Amino acid sequence: MEKETKLYTLIIFSENRAGVLNQVTNVFTRRQVNIESLNASPSGIDGVHRYTITCRADEDAIRTLTLQIEKKIDVIRADYFEKNEIYVMEQALYKIATPALLADKEISKAIRLLGGRIVEVNPAYSIVSKEGLPEEVRGLYDRLQAKGCVLQYVSSGVIAVTKSRREELAEYLQQRDEACRTGR
Amino acid sequence: MQNELLTGAEILMRSLEAEGVDVLFGYPGGAIMPVYDALYDHRDRLHHVLVRHEQGAAHAAEGYARVSGRAGVCLVTSGPGATNTITGIADAMMDSTPIVVISGQVGAQLLGSDAFQECDLVDITQPITKWACQIRRAADVAAAVSRAFYIARTGRPGPVVLDFTKNAQTELAPYVPARVEAIRSYVPEPATPPEALEQAAALIGGAARPLVLVGQGVTLAGAEEELRSFVERLDAPAGCTLLGLSALPTGHPLNMGMLGMHGALALNRKTQECDVLVAVGMRFDDRITGNVATYARQAMKVHFDIDPAEFNKNVRVDLAVPGDCRKTLRAVTELLPQGDHRAWRESFAEAADEERRTVVDPQTHPATGPLRMAEVVRCVADVTGGDAVVVTDVGQNQMFAARYSRFTKPRSFVSSGGMGTMGFGLPAAIGATFGQEGPVVLFVGDGGLQMTVEELGTIMEQSSPVKIVLLNNNYLGNVRQWQALFFHRRYSFTPMLNPDYEKIAEAYGIPATTVTERGSLAEAVALMMRAHGPYLLQVAVMEEDNVLPMCCPGNDVDDMLLTADDDGLQ
Numbered sequence: 001m002e003k004e005t006k007l008y009t010l011i012i013f014s015e016n017r018a019g020v021l022n023q024v025t026n027v028f029t030r031r032q033v034n035i036e037s038l039n040a041s042p043s044g045i046d047g048v049h050r051y052t053i054t055c056r057a058d059e060d061a062i063r064t065l066t067l068q069i070e071k072k073i074d075v076i077r078a079d080y081f082e083k084n085e086i087y088v089m090e091q092a093l094y095k096i097a098t099p100a101l102l103a104d105k106e107i108s109k110a111i112r113l114l115g116g117r118i119v120e121v122n123p124a125y126s127i128v129s130k131e132g133l134p135e136e137v138r139g140l141y142d143r144l145q146a147k148g149c150v151l152q153y154v155s156s157g158v159i160a161v162t163k164s165r166r167e168e169l170a171e172y173l174q175q176r177d178e179a180c181r182t183g184r
Numbered sequence: 185m186q187n188e189l190l191t192g193a194e195i196l197m198r199s200l201e202a203e204g205v206d207v208l209f210g211y212p213g214g215a216i217m218p219v220y221d222a223l224y225d226h227r228d229r230l231h232h233v234l235v236r237h238e239q240g241a242a243h244a245a246e247g248y249a250r251v252s253g254r255a256g257v258c259l260v261t262s263g264p265g266a267t268n269t270i271t272g273i274a275d276a277m278m279d280s281t282p283i284v285v286i287s288g289q290v291g292a293q294l295l296g297s298d299a300f301q302e303c304d305l306v307d308i309t310q311p312i313t314k315w316a317c318q319i320r321r322a323a324d325v326a327a328a329v330s331r332a333f334y335i336a337r338t339g340r341p342g343p344v345v346l347d348f349t350k351n352a353q354t355e356l357a358p359y360v361p362a363r364v365e366a367i368r369s370y371v372p373e374p375a376t377p378p379e380a381l382e383q384a385a386a387l388i389g390g391a392a393r394p395l396v397l398v399g400q401g402v403t404l405a406g407a408e409e410e411l412r413s414f415v416e417r418l419d420a421p422a423g424c425t426l427l428g429l430s431a432l433p434t435g436h437p438l439n440m441g442m443l444g445m446h447g448a449l450a451l452n453r454k455t456q457e458c459d460v461l462v463a464v465g466m467r468f469d470d471r472i473t474g475n476v477a478t479y480a481r482q483a484m485k486v487h488f489d490i491d492p493a494e495f496n497k498n499v500r501v502d503l504a505v506p507g508d509c510r511k512t513l514r515a516v517t518e519l520l521p522q523g524d525h526r527a528w529r530e531s532f533a534e535a536a537d538e539e540r541r542t543v544v545d546p547q548t549h550p551a552t553g554p555l556r557m558a559e560v561v562r563c564v565a566d567v568t569g570g571d572a573v574v575v576t577d578v579g580q581n582q583m584f585a586a587r588y589s590r591f592t593k594p595r596s597f598v599s600s601g602g603m604g605t606m607g608f609g610l611p612a613a614i615g616a617t618f619g620q621e622g623p624v625v626l627f628v629g630d631g632g633l634q635m636t637v638e639e640l641g642t643i644m645e646q647s648s649p650v651k652i653v654l655l656n657n658n659y660l661g662n663v664r665q666w667q668a669l670f671f672h673r674r675y676s677f678t679p680m681l682n683p684d685y686e687k688i689a690e691a692y693g694i695p696a697t698t699v700t701e702r703g704s705l706a707e708a709v710a711l712m713m714r715a716h717g718p719y720l721l722q723v724a725v726m727e728e729d730n731v732l733p734m735c736c737p738g739n740d741v742d743d744m745l746l747t748a749d750d751d752g753l754q
Contacts, residue, residue, distance in 0.1 A: 019310060026311050060496065067493035073315045073335055076369040164557050173368070182364040 003058035007036070009160050010062075012051040012069060013076040013169055020074050024051060027068045033057045037090075037134075038113050039157035045173065050077065052159050077172060085181055086162050092137040092155035094128040100149035101126050114140040125151055136160055172177060186500045189356040192322030194220035194350070196286070197327035200230060205257050207231045207248065207618045209241040213261025216288030217302055218353035224260075233618065233646055236638035237411035238265050242272020243636070245283040247615025250598045251573055253406070255282040255336045256615060262288040263301030266347070267308070271605055273343045274312040278602025279427060280404060282341035284332050285309075291351040292320040292488050305347045313471040314342030322357035330362040339372030340491040341404060349425035374492050376507035376515075383517035384486050384505050384512075391460035391484075394420040394526045395451075397443060397472075400601075401489060402463015407510035408594045411464065412436070414513045418462075419523035421532055423451035425466050430591040434570060440532055444472040445735050446583045449543075450535035452735060453742040455480050464488045465509050469602065470499040474741035488512050542746045543732045548588060554726040555702055557581065557655045560709075561588040564625055564653060566710045572623040572651075573598065573616050577632030579608030579662035581655045583731040585627040595620075607635030613650040614642055623713065625651045630682050631660040637688070643718045644692040651712050652694075654722040657729065660683055665730050668748065696720035723751055 014020045016160065021040055028035050036054045041051035057065065062080050070078040098121060101107050111128055114136065120127040130140055137155050144150050162168075190198070196219055207571040210231055212220045219440055223232060235241040238260045245256025266287040267632075276283045290299040306316045315335045319328045325348075332344040345440075388394060395420070402411045408431050414436045415422045422432060423443040432439045441448035443455075455461070461483040466472070473479040476499055485501040487494070488509045495504040505512050547558035564572075570590035573592045576582040582599055591597060598616055600608040610633060613626040633654055643650055664678040689696035695715060699708045705723070712719045733744040 019306065019316075022307065023310050030311070044502070063491065064497050065497075071493045073367065073370045091429045176371075180368050 003057045003060065007054060007056055007060050008062045008080045008082065009081045009158065010051070010053040010055070010066060010069070010078060010086065011160060011162065012053065012078045014049050014051070015074045015076065016042070016047050016049045017074045020049065020072070021051070023072045024053075024069055024075070027065055028055065031061055031065050031117065033061060033065060036093075036163050039159050045170070048173075050158060054158050077169060081162065083162070085164075086160040087169055088133065088154055088160040089131055090134045090137045091131045092129070092141070092153070093145050094130070094141065094144055094150060095125050095152035096128060096144060096149040097151055098123055098126050100141035100147065104147060104149075107144065107149060110140070110143045114143065187358055187631040189357060190359045191218065191222065191354055192319070192325050192348070193353040194330065195357065196353075197222050197226045197230065198359055198364045200257065200328045201226070203329065203333045204254070205230060207233060208259050209233045209235055209244040209248070209615065210259030210622040211235055211238050211241060211261070211265060213301070215262035215290055215350050216259065216265070216348070218350065218355075219259065219286070219288065219348070220641040225470045226471045226539050231618075232259075233614070233642060235611065236641045237636065238268035239271050239607065239640045240614075240636055240642065242269040242283065242285065243275070243605070243608050243611035244278050244615035244642075245285075246272060246279075246281045246608075247575060247598055247612030248619040249281050249283055249615075250459065250532070250612070250619070251595050251616045252619035253331055254619070255284050258283065258285045260285065260287050261301065261304045262305075266303055266305040268477065270309065270312070273309055273345065275600050275603040275605045275608060276315070276343035277312045279600065280341050281343065281398065282336040283343045284336050284346065285343065286346045286348055288353070289318065289347045289349045290390065292349045295349070305345060309345045312343070313345050316345040316347070318347040318349065319352050322352050324446070325352065325357070326360055330364040331367070334364040334367070335370065336696040339370075355589060373490060373508050374506040376505060376512055380503065380505045381512065381515045381519065383503055385516050385659045387484055387503060388418060388460055388462055388516065389520045391420075392525075393457060393459045394418055394525065395454060395458035395461050395483075396422040397461065397463040397466055397589070398422055398428040398431050399464060399466025400425065400431070402428060402431040403507055403594060405465065405490070405508050405510040407513055408432070410510050410513040410517065412518070414517045415451050417517050417520050417522060419525045419529070420462070421451075421454065421529050425469070425472055425601075426586055426599060427597075428466060429586060430594055430597040433592050434590040435592070438529070440536070442586055445474070445737075446471075446535065446587065446731050446733065449539040449733050449744055449746070450532040452744060454532060455533050456482070456740070456742045457484050461485045462488070463501070464513065465490070467494050470498070473499060474715050474735045474739050474743070477597060478657065478740045487537065503666070538744070539733060547732075553606065555699070555705065555723055557584040557657070557725050557729055560653060560655060560705065560723050560725065561585050561627065563705050563709050565590045567706070567713050568623065568625065572596070572625045574622060575609055575613040575616055575624060575626045576628070577628040578604045578606045579629050579632060579660070580657075580665065580729070580731050581627045581629045581632070583662075584655070593669070595682055601702045606632040608632075610636045610639045610650070610652070611642070613652070614639060617648045617650060624649065625653060627653050627655060629661060630654065630656045630658060633685070640688065640692040640694060643694060647717050650718050652718070652720045654685055654720060655684065655725050656685070656722055657725050657727045659727060661729070662731070664728065665748075668728070668730070669736065685720065685722050694718045694720050696722065698722040698724065700724045
C-alpha cells in the first residue's frame, strides 16, 4: 500500500558549526527521501544558521525524519510545514540569446507578463531575473524554453517564512539560553 | 596554576581525570604519540589497557560502560587505528552505549592533503555517533572533552568521537578546567507534559489485560526500582527485550521472560491479546515485533521514552510519554490504583507450560545425546546463582545465554543487540571486568571467538578474570539454523574447521579444559568459577542444535515454531 505523499518544507535552525549540513542531508539519505531544494544561510540571529529544505514524503516519514534531524546535537530546532502554513519564494536567473530576444517580440512580452526583469543586455546574451513561487519561476522557464532562446537557467532553493504570529525560534532560544545559564 | 602552559596532550590527561576516568582501552600509533607520552606520567591514575586490535578497544569500552553506567574511553591513532573502532562505534550507537573514542589525527596544517594515516574520521562517524568533533587547538581540549562526556552520558547515551590533531596535542595552552552542564542546541531530557502522565495513568489503570515491555531504557535511567514498583502496582505481566533482560530480576513473579524472535511463547502470544501495551525504554525493533502490520493491533499502546524520535518510528502508539522513565514511571505509579490481574497473569501459564514441555525441558535437561548449549547455560546459572555478569557474543550462544541465564542484579547482561556484532563478546567481557567487581562469564561460539581472538593477549597481560565458555558446535550455528529453515539445508560456508582452542589458550597462559560428556559438565563449570583469573571452558555441543521457539522473520509475533521439524519455508 503506497502512502500518500505531499510536498513538505522543513525549516531547520542550527548552531553555525562545520558539518551540520552533512548530518542533516544524511537523515534524508537514510530514509530514502529525495531533497527537492535546499537553501542554507545565516539566520537573523548571530551564530544561528537557517536551512529551508523541500521534499516529497508521507507524513509519518516526514515526522520521524524531522525528529531525527532535531536530535542532532548541533541542531537547535527542526519543524516541517505544509504549503498553507508558510510563505515561500524562489529566485531565478535566465540567460537568453539577445538575437532571439530582438527577433521575437513574444519573448519580451512573456518576460514582462510573467514578472521577469531584464538586468543585463549585450549583443550576445541578456539576463532575466525573476522571483516568485516555484511554479511561477518554472513557468517563465517553460515559456522561454519553448522559444528555444535559453542559454542557461538557474533557480535558487525555496526560502520560506512561517505564517505563524508567534516568533517561536526567538522565544525558544531565549528559554534555552536561560536554561543553560541556570544549568538545567 | 591556571596560567601554567601545558601541552594539549597533558590537558587531555587532566581533563580525563576531571571526568573521573580511571581506565582507558587503547593502542598507540604515530598520530597519538604525544598523548601516549603524556599518559606515561599519568599511568598510575589512568589505567591503560593495551588491546591487541582497536576494534577490541571499542568493544571493551562498551563492556565497561554497560556494566558500570559510566562512559568507556578508547584511545587510538589516526587512519587504520581510527577506522578499526568503527564497528564498535556503530554498535554503541545502536545500543545507546556511552563511549568516548579519542583518535589521533594528522596535524591541522596537513588536513585534506592525504597525509600519512590521514582519514576523515569525523565525517565517517557522523551518522553513527551522537556527536563527532575535531580538536585542532590545544586551547579547545578541555571544553571539548567535557562536552564529549556530557553528550555521551546524558539523555539517551551514545558514542562520541574526538578527533585530536597532532599539532593540538603538542601545542601549549593554559589549562582552564571546563565543566559543560548544558548545551543550547541539545535537550537531553524532553519535558513531560503533566497531561501525558494523567492520560497514561488513566489508560493503564483502566486496562483489563495490561502487558509491560521492558527495554534497556530502564537500565540506562537507573529505573529498575521504579519499574518494579510500577509492575507490582499495576499487577501486570512484563517481558524484557534482549537488552532489557537484567532490568527486572529473572525470578520476579511478574517477569515472564524475553520478548521477540526467540522470546517466550506466552509473551508473544499474549502480545496479541493484551488490551494495553506499555512499552518502557524500548524501540520496537523488528526482532521484537515480527510483522509490524499485525503487531498488537488490538491494544492501546503507551510508550515511555527519553528520545522523542522513537515515538511512532516503527509502531504507531496511542500515547507517548516523553521523559526520563525513572521520573515518569514513578509519577504514573503514584497515580495508579493497586491493580489485580490475577486471571490475566495466570492465563500465561498455558503457553509457558507448552514451551517448557516442548522446548525448555528437552534443551536444558536432556537425558541422552550430545551436550546442548541450553544445558550449559542452565548449568552456569545453577553454579553462579545468577550472581555473575553474563556477556555474550552473537548468534546461538547469545540467544541461549539470554533465554536461560538468571539475572539478579541490574546491568548484569551485556550483549550486542542492535548491531549483532560477532566478535563483540571477548573484548566486551574484558571491559566488564574493569567496570565492576563481580565474576564475568562470557558465552561465545567458535565463529565469534575467532573474530577477536587476539584479545586473549589482553586477557593474558591484564589477568582479566573472564570465564570464557566456548560453545563449540563446529558451525556458524545461527546462520546454519536459518539455512536449515529457509534455504533447504544448503549449508553454504557455515561449517567451521576449528583450531585446537585449548592449545591457543595454553599459548596465552590461560587455563583451559574441554568437556564432551554430560557427567563432567557441572564439575567443570564449578572448577572454572572457582579458578582465580581467566579460564577457558570449551564445551563440545550438539552440532546442529536450534534456538527455539522461533518467530520467523516477517511472521506475526505469535506465530512461533516450537520444533525445527516445522517447516519454516512457506
